[in-house]
Amino acid sequence: MTTTTPARTTTSRMAALVRDIRKAVDRGLAPDITAYLVGELLAPHLGAEDLLTPEQQEGDPEHYRQHVLHAEPDGGFSVVALVWLPGQETCIHDHVSWCVAGVHQGEESERRYRLAPGTGGAARLVPTEDVVNGPGEVCGFAPPGDIHRVRNSCTDKAISIHVYGADISRLGTSIRRVYTLPTD
Numbered sequence: 001m002t003t004t005t006p007a008r009t010t011t012s013r014m015a016a017l018v019r020d021i022r023k024a025v026d027r028g029l030a031p032d033i034t035a036y037l038v039g040e041l042l043a044p045h046l047g048a049e050d051l052l053t054p055e056q057q058e059g060d061p062e063h064y065r066q067h068v069l070h071a072e073p074d075g076g077f078s079v080v081a082l083v084w085l086p087g088q089e090t091c092i093h094d095h096v097s098w099c100v101a102g103v104h105q106g107e108e109s110e111r112r113y114r115l116a117p118g119t120g121g122a123a124r125l126v127p128t129e130d131v132v133n134g135p136g137e138v139c140g141f142a143p144p145g146d147i148h149r150v151r152n153s154c155t156d157k158a159i160s161i162h163v164y165g166a167d168i169s170r171l172g173t174s175i176r177r178v179y180t181l182p183t184d
């Protein structure tokens with residue numbers, strides 16, 4: 001579960017980043033290449049004090065919180081800030097589109113999975129990688145093969161900026177599917 005705050009005001013730094021992302025997305029390249037280019041654009045802004053408004057850095061004691069920072073009118077991409085209080089985490093999920101995630105503050109722990117055959121023809125999830133992403137680190141991916149779970153395993157608030165190749169303000173979430181399969 002998460003809560004979502006719709007886009008309202010944004011900072012001039014975020015507005016400049018959105019303009020640059022638009023130019024990259026409008027090239028119409030393959031999803032994984034677009035994600036790579038957007039990641040390169042996002043990285044220099046991470047950690048900048050004027051990237052987010054104070055409201056966009058507020059968490060929710062119940063769930064990690066999603067602030068929509070921008071949604072492109074044609075649905076081509078959207079930008080959100082995810083705010084994680086200590087211990088908050090996602091379910092195991094994959095995504096509706098390509099995605100770029102950059103850590104703005106704190107640390108995020110990510111476990112990646114792949115689907116594998118289980119007993120009796122059922123599927124199961126096999127962990128493939130544990131990654132800790134620190135301030136300024138960026139990762140990008142495109143479906144398929146993008147199953148993961150993200151957690152703030154630190155004692156301080158974590159904030160990450162995510163860019164998706166879809167309109168998250170309309171969909172409400174970037175999650176395509178939630179996995180409740182057994183894991184190894």
Ligand SMILES: [Fe+2]
Pocket residue numbers: 093094095148150
């Ligand atoms: Fe995700």
